[in-house]
Structures are given as structure tokens and as C-alpha cells.
Amino acid sequence: MATTTKRATKQTKATASKHKSVQKQVESQERAKPAKASGSAKKAKQAGARHHPSNPLPAQHQEKPGKESRLRPRPQFKAPEYVGSGKLDDMVALVTGGDSGIGRAVAVLFAREGANVAIVYLNEHDDAEATRQAVEAEGRECLVIAGDVSDAMFCDDAVAQTVEHFGHLNILVNNAAFQEHSDTLEALTEEHLDLTIRTNIYGYFHMARAVVPYLGKGGSIINTGSETGFFGNPKLLDYSATKGAIHAFTRSLASNLVERGIRVNAVAPGPVWTPLNPADRKAEQVKSFGESNPMGRPAQPEEVAPAYVFLAAPSCASYISGAILPVMGGPTG
DSSP states (O other): OEEEEEHHHHHHHHHHHHHHHHHHHHHHHTTSSOOOOOOOOOOOOOSSSSSOOSSSSSOOOOOOOOOOOOOOOOOOOOOTTOOSTTTTTTOEEEETTTHHHHHHHHHHHHHTTEEEEEEEEOHHHHHHHHHHHHHHHOOOOOOEOOOOOHHHHHHHHHHHHHHHHHHOEEEEEEEOOOOOOOOTTTOOOOOOOOHHIIIIIHHHHHHHHHHHHOOOOOOOOEEETTTTTHHTTTOOOHHHHHHHHHHHHHHHHHHHHHHEEEEEEEEEEEOOOOOTTTTOOOOHTTTTTTTTTTSSSSSOOHHHHHHHHHHHHHHHHTTOOOOEEEEEESSOO
16 A cells, blocks of 8 residues: 555645646647658667567557556566676665656666665556565565655655655655656746646755755765756757756765765666656657667666666765766767
């Protein structure tokens, strides 16, 4: 069962309603526009032993916030070739957006490396339960907490619940995000802009501020940035701006916390096959998602998650702080 409160439940319902409201506004504008013909498909590259799905992906669209259980093909998060070696033994990690996508894959690999995990999510209860089961299959414990990271009181409560349940806290992964494209600056409504900033920026600040008193020396904060934070995106003006801000926040917080022995880094992925994207695009556009990447396909969550393990593990990254680690499938820009 998800750990939550009446206030948090009310807040998650209101925020999920905002997600859907912004999505409907954008989709209403787009229905009046003629569809553009897509270009020819790029042949996908496979750089590992395990085959990952490539374009064209099945045409599909989801209502926000999106559910991993409804994606086809299902995102690959189990990383069967990844062998744990105790890098995070006896640690506790809190992962926001841990119900699906990158967050789920990170939670699973953290557990494989010996950590207990708390995941925070909005209201995707079935997906969160699947993450819990996957973490427990690795022999570790998973606490699931539903709530809205844009609410500072909820973030404080989620951290308090985690520390009360596990006794301590070592790692925060800020990963929850809102993304909805907008074709023009004029079409970007105040509601849309506010929701993106509050989720993607306020949420990271709130969670970091809540965990810092508990981390201590050897603690680690890992933020999820994006290639859009480096290169921008003409249809993701607000989202790109928040990701650029996350990169700057990462470097600044790393400098702020270095005297306390807390490392702060970020992972900046390229396109990744998660519910975030089919809930942001028309069904036909999803078919070519990630096709322009140098590898000609989107990453699977299991291909991104090891970067978080590397940054979280003191044995690997004790001298790394303020880094933005790109996981983009090759040179881009």
C-alpha cells in the first residue's frame, strides 16, 4: 500500500488534474493543424549484447501523467546483464518519479547493489506497485509514497517517512518531471509554464532541502537533467529551461555542500522510452520517437540507470561532484 496522507491525496488529485488540463489545451490547439509527413526511418544501432526496441515504435498516446503498464513495447528496466557487487550495501535511497521509466530502473539497480529504496510518485499506483515488486525481487525493501513534489510540505513528509522507516538516508535521486510540448511561445499558457517550473524546479529544491539534514558525509544527490538543458528544443521551451536550470542548480549545490561531504551530480539523458513521451506526443509522432538520435532509437531505462549507480556509489565517484553526466547515445547538438 502506498504511504500517504489525506492532504497529499487531495494534492495529487489536483496536480494530476492540472497535468490533464494542460495536455488537453495543447492537443486542442494541435487538432486544428494539418499533420506533417514524417521522414524516412534511420537504421537503429545496437551497442550492447542485449537487443533494444527500435523505430518505428507502435503508434500510441496516453493521458497524463502516463502509465508504464500501458506502453508497448514495455520499457526494459531489469538490466539482466548488470551484476551487482555491493556498491550500495546498507544504504537507503529515495527516488522521485520512481514508479516508472528511469526512476524504476534506478530503483532496481540500487537494490541490486544492496540499497533499500523509497520511491515517490504522483498517482500511478499500479506502476508503483510493480516497482516495489521489482525492488523486492532483488532482495531489498521498497517503501512507496504517493504525493506531489511541487508541495514543499509533502517533500518534508516523504523524507521524514523514509528516515523513520529505514532509520537513515544516504541518496536522493531527483527524477520526477512534467513535460508537455508547445509549438509556439504564444501558445505556452501561464498554467502550463507554472506547472512545469513547480514540478521540475521547485520539486528538486524542495526534496534537496528536505534530505540535506539527514545525508551527512558520504551522502549523494543525483538530479535528472536532459540533453534539452544543453541544446534546447523548439517545442519544449519551458521544459528545456527547467533542465538547464537543473544543471546550474546541480553545480551550485555541489559547491554549497562540498564542505559537508555531500556530493551533487546530474545525469543528462537523451530520448528515453518512458511514459513521459507518449503522454506528450500524438500517436503517429511516437512511432519516430528517438529516431534522430545518433543511435537511431531511444534509450531504454536500463541503459541509463547504471550512470546513477556510478554517481551514487562512493567506491566509484567519491571525487566527483558538480558533474553533468551525458547519456545521449552519442555526440548530439
